[in-house]
Amino acid sequence: MEGNTAWLLTSAALVLLMTPGLAFFYGGMVRAKSVLNMLMMCFGAMGLIGVLWVVYGYSTAYGSDIAGLLGNPFDHLGLSGLMTVDGDPTEGTVDVAFQAMFAIITTALIAGAVADRMKFGAWMLFAGLWATLVYFPVAHWVWGDGGWIDELGALDFAGGTAVHINAGAAALGLVLVLGKRVGWPAEPMKPHNLPFVMLGAGLLWFGWFGFNAGSAYAADGVAGIAFVNTVTATCAAMLAWLLTERLRHGRATSLGAASGVVAGLVAITPACAFVDTWGALLIGAVAGAACALAVGLKYRLGFDDSLDVVGVHLVGGLVGTVLLGFVATSSVVAEDGQDGLFYGGDVKLLGVQVLSAVVVMAYSGLLAVVLGLLVKAVTGGRVSPEQEITGIDEAEHAEAAYDLAGARGGRPTPAPTSTPAPSETPESASGRELEESTT
Template identity: 55%
Template sequence: MLLASSPSGLDTGDTAWLLASTALVLLMTPGLALFYGGMVRSKSVLNMIMMSFVSIAVVTVVWLTVGYPLAFDRDAGAGLIGNLDHLGMAGITPSSLTGHVPTLLFAAFQLTFAIITAALISGAIADRARFGAWVLFTAVWTVLVYVPVAHWVFAPDGWIAAHLGALDYAGGTVVEVNCGASGLALALVLGPRVGFKKEAMRPHNLPLVLLGAGLLWFGWFGFNAGSALGANGIAAAVLLNTQVAGCAGLLGWLVVEKRRDGHATTLGAASGAVAGLVAITPSCGSVDLPGALAIGLAAGVVCSFAVSWKFRLGFDDSLDVVGVHFVAGVIGTVLIGVFATATMTGRVSGLLHGGGLGQTGKQAVAVVVVAAYAFAVTWGIGKAIDKLMGFRASRDDELTGLDLAVHAETAYDHGVLSHGATHLSVTAGLPHSSDKAPVA
């Protein structure tokens, strides 16, 4: 093995932390696959898991071909999109640096964000999407929706970061608001599942849900603290903010469940933790521990009610991408304007720290623009794919279960009578509070 010298300016400690963080964030997508897989009915669990795993492959190819250059190359004008100076990562060598870390590693870290954002959308259309259509959608959506928004927010010359002045430390707009608005658009394009609002579509495996939530929580430390791009005090503060917000979200959700329904459920605990972690994602580098506690608690409480809105409004967001990711993402992004402290940001203070209302307005503008853009473009992509090849699975396939119909497999042997037999749905598990059919 040949030993190469490190390029001048490389910080090996920062590089080591970002290598670990990249692995942590990549692990979040298999964690999401288990989280989502446990929440669907047993007849479509493999299909749900596959939608996450195939996102890893598709987004990786797209990102390393055109995604990273368009998101992070020098701005092509007005802070809207980068250029293609490094198409296919051309010209980026092991000696190339972004800050104090290798550019190749920075690109890989950002890749893991793009992967999980695309995978999150699948929860809004669980149980009813054609697999081939999902693969095509993931590729097109990454280029037309994720990449521009990432440039606006994460690139130094992006218009939200450089011109608007809104803060988003680790992706409240890029990941959470983006996937939530996109999930809503795609759910409307596909329409509701067969039996929506008539059947209690219960999660088939709650231990799987909790395992997935635990892996998500574990990976979130890389997601947020890794965004410091260094092994330093800010990363430590961000890590603690992430932990306390996740705990506050979990407790807030359970308190609401206990008072409203009489039971504190395991699914509620998992959902509340995710809500708190979502909300702290944009704000973890801007607030202190009391602010993180307040933001996480607000997300847990509000999202525990928001997941039922789909029944009132009539859209079938199967696994509550809108009710958890969109709503908590909005909460965490906007509340930066209230709880931000100059100790963390270095310059910007929120309303409670003497900063006035100006920053809150900037945060709200960023949310509205990203949500509107993501919804409109995703709607267009979904409609185009639907006309081209059909996006919605057939009624027979949906009723039989996508595992057998699409993948010729089942997760559980007791669900199959023979190689060509109809899948027998297993209905074990407790319903999510949002998936109980409303009482007439």
């Protein structure tokens, strides 16, 4: 018992680390004038959702069932009845701590879609409303006792529907309300710090072991299976993304490697304890290639998802959730496992996987549009075009990430020449903007 408690507390800490990791991953991908705002959106979500979770969020997700749609928010209001060491601690405060980190990271994921333009206050209002009306109920659908998706028999070990499809659909709805960044897509908006991106991806990968293996709720063989499958699928996804880049554009990029890592982590999340090695490899390979191709959809369809939350999290979550209908196998975890079509199962599992994914996607996307319109009416939603051009860090936080004038000893910045330097031309832009410039 003590070992399981220790593992779950460790896993909770690992998952919490994922949000600062996400902040660096996203922060490196934006322009230098937006990096602090991106970090603040992630850290702001940590503070806000952490408070909402202990006040009523946990109870809304895991309280006594109300019609399969949500838990009773008054069962454990302010964690009443849970702040005790009596009984099994994994059913009380330890569970609260672990699941709090899921609520935080899921909300923070959305921030990458609206980088460079959303007011910080508007983001905080949206984040609180979305967590209350979308994440907490959907977590009950998927994991709560009596939730309709759980009762349906759908498989989601650690958050394909509740986390990634949920956040990806919300990101799409919100960017449709806010509109495009000034200058997008004609102006290259390349990452300002690729080492930050790689560091963030590494921290995410490290924390994800708590996310997936911790969802076993015990330090046992199921946690080990989830751990190994998380490594396997992520490695396959990174290689698949790099291969896709190489075939399409003649080069493999560091941004592609980091993005492939995240795509693999996303896709294996719902499946990590329900597939064998071959299933993990297939999910990772499909996710890496599919997400690498999907990030270009925003250029074709005209929605400005700044950091590809839709292309990576929505698409990756769909890949992992739907492929379970094909590659799930009861031979891995016989007690809770089901067989997909490739392992002798029938079409029922595939059907419930698709249904759960579509309903969560539709619900989250629609509510994000409604909440986005409300937040826009109340706050204006985004900074002015002038502030966006000058830099959202200065406009929203009165700070700059890099004191370039101080580094030069206070000397004025040289006037720009009329012709961009070779390293600043669109043709030499590093990262995703270069990849899609030929799409």
